[in-house]
Amino acid sequence: xxxxxxxxxxxxxxxxxxxxxxxxxxxxxxxxxxxxxxxxxxxxxxxxxxxxxxxxxxxxxxxxxxxxxxxxxxxxxxxxxxxxxxxxxxxxxxxxxxxxxxxxxxxxxxxxxxxxxxxxxxxxxxxxxxxxxxxxxxxxxxxxxxxxxxxxxxxxxxxxxxxxxxxxxxxxxxxxxxxxxxxxxxxxxxxxxxxxxxxxxxxxxxxxxxxxxxxxxxxxxxxxxxxxxxxxxxxxxxxxxxxxxxxxxxxxxxxxxxxxxxxxxxxxxxxxxxxxxxxxxxxxxxxxxxxxxxxxxxxxxxxxxxxxxxxxxxxxxxxxxxxxxxxxxxxxxxxxxxxxxxxxxxxxxxxxxxxxxx
Amino acid sequence: xxxxxxxxxxxxxxxxxxxxxxxxxxxxxxxxxxxxxxxxxxxxxxxxxxxxxxxxxxxxxxxxxxxxxxxxxxxxxxxxxxxxxxxxxxxxxxxxxxxxxxxxxxxxxxxxxxxxxxxxxxxxxxxxxxxxxxxxxxxxxxxxxxxxxxxxxxxxxxxxxxxxxxxxxxxxxxxxxxxxxxxxxxxxxxxxxxxxxxxxxxxxxxxxxxxxxxxxxxxxxxxxxxxxxxxxxxxxxxxxxxxxxxxxxxxxxxxxxxxxxxxxxxxxxxxxx
Numbered sequence: 001x002x003x004x005x006x007x008x009x010x011x012x013x014x015x016x017x018x019x020x021x022x023x024x025x026x027x028x029x030x031x032x033x034x035x036x037x038x039x040x041x042x043x044x045x046x047x048x049x050x051x052x053x054x055x056x057x058x059x060x061x062x063x064x065x066x067x068x069x070x071x072x073x074x075x076x077x078x079x080x081x082x083x084x085x086x087x088x089x090x091x092x093x094x095x096x097x098x099x100x101x102x103x104x105x106x107x108x109x110x111x112x113x114x115x116x117x118x119x120x121x122x123x124x125x126x127x128x129x130x131x132x133x134x135x136x137x138x139x140x141x142x143x144x145x146x147x148x149x150x151x152x153x154x155x156x157x158x159x160x161x162x163x164x165x166x167x168x169x170x171x172x173x174x175x176x177x178x179x180x181x182x183x184x185x186x187x188x189x190x191x192x193x194x195x196x197x198x199x200x201x202x203x204x205x206x207x208x209x210x211x212x213x214x215x216x217x218x219x220x221x222x223x224x225x226x227x228x229x230x231x232x233x234x235x236x237x238x239x240x241x242x243x244x245x246x247x248x249x250x251x252x253x254x255x256x257x258x259x260x261x262x263x264x265x266x267x268x269x270x271x272x273x274x275x276x277x278x279x280x281x282x283x284x285x286x287x288x289x290x291x292x293x294x295x296x297x298x299x300x301x302x303x304x305x306x307x308x309x310x311x312x313x314x315x316x317x318x319x320x321x322x323x324x325x326x327x328x329x330x331x332x333x334x335x336x337x338x339x340x341x342x343x344x345x346x347x348x349x350x351x352x353x354x355x356x357x358x
Numbered sequence: 359x360x361x362x363x364x365x366x367x368x369x370x371x372x373x374x375x376x377x378x379x380x381x382x383x384x385x386x387x388x389x390x391x392x393x394x395x396x397x398x399x400x401x402x403x404x405x406x407x408x409x410x411x412x413x414x415x416x417x418x419x420x421x422x423x424x425x426x427x428x429x430x431x432x433x434x435x436x437x438x439x440x441x442x443x444x445x446x447x448x449x450x451x452x453x454x455x456x457x458x459x460x461x462x463x464x465x466x467x468x469x470x471x472x473x474x475x476x477x478x479x480x481x482x483x484x485x486x487x488x489x490x491x492x493x494x495x496x497x498x499x500x501x502x503x504x505x506x507x508x509x510x511x512x513x514x515x516x517x518x519x520x521x522x523x524x525x526x527x528x529x530x531x532x533x534x535x536x537x538x539x540x541x542x543x544x545x546x547x548x549x550x551x552x553x554x555x556x557x558x559x560x561x562x563x564x565x566x567x568x569x570x571x572x573x574x575x576x577x578x579x580x581x582x583x584x585x586x587x588x589x590x591x592x593x594x595x596x597x598x599x600x601x602x603x604x605x606x607x608x609x610x611x612x613x614x615x616x617x618x619x620x621x622x623x624x625x626x627x628x629x630x631x
Contacts, residue, residue: 052530079409087524088524
């Protein structure tokens with residue numbers, strides 16, 4: 001277990017600044033997920049921590065030791081790559097043993113550690129196989145095994161689940177969560193998949209264009225996003241972000257008209273009660289806000305998505321302007337027929353059109 | 359694939375096999391024929407006689423054995439030296455970023471812009487000053503120098519095919535650069551090493567111009583030069599010629615058999631994805 005601290009770390013490739021100076025502290029034993037759209041710099045950040053890239057500025061401290069310019073091997077960390085990066089000419093056992101051999105461990109001890117890791121990852125019968133004779137899920141487990149045999153204090157994962165099919169991905173997610181509990185190591189996990197982030201993380205760091213948009217527990221980020229980007233990024237289906245007009249304010253709330261829902265003077269709680277309000281705002285409403293509540297809205301479904309446990313209604317329009325609503329159980333709905341559904345707007349949020357939460 | 363297409367492909371393969379194989383058949387079978395049959399007015403495709411007299415004469419009455427040994431020594435040493443120098447050079451060109459890398463990389467191929475005959479005289483003068491004329495080492499150096507640019511060029515392409523994460527994983531596993539190169543990267547470019555080895559060996563094996571000028575003593579001559587001497591001495595002894603040619607093919611065939619299995623495709627299969 002080690003703390004990982006980034007102090008003013010920046011990275012440029014030539015004249016392109018990928019990561020502007022950034023501070024981040026990952027607590028010892030924390031499962032920290034870096035999430036963001038592709039190209040947001042999350043993989044670069046991970047590679048900086050791993051030592052595969054050198055920062056253009058700033059300091060990287062792992063376990064109290066400045067490792068900014070230390071060799072990757074001297075950082076007491078292990079990394080699992082998106083592509084697994086197994087040594088194709090070596091058997092599973094040799095793959096897992098290589099790091100231990102480099103660390104100078106005697107043969108007998110290496111054998112024991114590999115056997116233990118193989119048992120934990122259900123790779124027992126596969127130790128003599130070459131990677132090409134393994135399935136995708138098995139290769140993934142070998143890659144994880146190669147990381148855990150070395151008992152590092154920090155694990156880095158670079159989108160390790162993205163090459164797996166959906167079912168296997170859920171399995172591996174659970175396996176990783178279990179592994180984190182049993183190893184009690186610090187884990188930093190990069191993904192663009194917000195479901196992985198929500199389910200695995202102790203803390204999520206949302207990145208955009210190399211900047212931290214917000215960090216916090218999955219629950220906090222979901223319930224209380226700082227800006228439009230985070231609000232729109234976490235949660236499936238995505239939060240409804242509807243244009244609205246401020247018509248008044250009362251105490252800690254703003255009153256807004258939302259034409260897309262046919263609502264007038266909808267009270268929305270403000271974060272900063274005394275903040276100045278622009279005339280045009282954006283109202284954020286999660287799809288699950290629909291279904292029960294004191295308000296009623298009439299929506300014309302263009303499409304109904306039935307997931308079994310829940311159903312979602314989509315109105316006509318672009319993805320940005322269409323309304324997505326979770327349909328309450330027992331309410332019949334067909335595309336093209338207007339439905340009248342209840343709405344609980346207590347959780348609604350207000351954003352300035354440029355992004356920040358109001 | 360349609361039947362007609364298959365037939366066409368099959369015919370194509372047969373054509374090329376015959377085109378390449380027939381001269382070899384002619385040489386090898388001819389070396390076992392008695393002299394009368396070799397020069398018979400109607401050539402025989404399948405030999406009617408069998409004799410080892412040409413081989414006997416070749417190995418007893420000429421210095422063929424010495425030439426063969428010289429050639430083996432020179433070609434093997436050239437191959438080894440080429441690999442020994444090309445691997446680190448190619449790896450450096452691939453891995454290390456330095457000023458002028460791209461230019462230098464293109465420049466090394468310039469070595470092939472000059473016909474060897476052009477550099478022959480200056481090279482002879484240089485070697486004379488270094489006291490290397492009339493040594494097998496001179497041939498090894500020349501052969502290596504000419505094989506290197508292509509070898510570097512080729513190996514770099516093989517290095518570039520290895521997914522970078524494999525090397526990064528090995529670095530994170532604590533492997534020092536030379537260990538990573540030896541244990542992880544070289545096994546993955548085995549087909550490239552094999553190709554380079556064969557290229558270096560064959561070009562040294564068949565090299566004539568430098569071997570004929572730089573070597574003065576008969577006991578140091580390599581096969582192509584020494585063999586040329588055998589043929590021309592009094593008259594053309596066809597049987598001797600064919601036996602010599604047959605023996606000269608053997609080491610190359612053996613090398614192909616040995617290295618051929620390195621040419622397995624999909625060596626990196628299973629590494630990523």
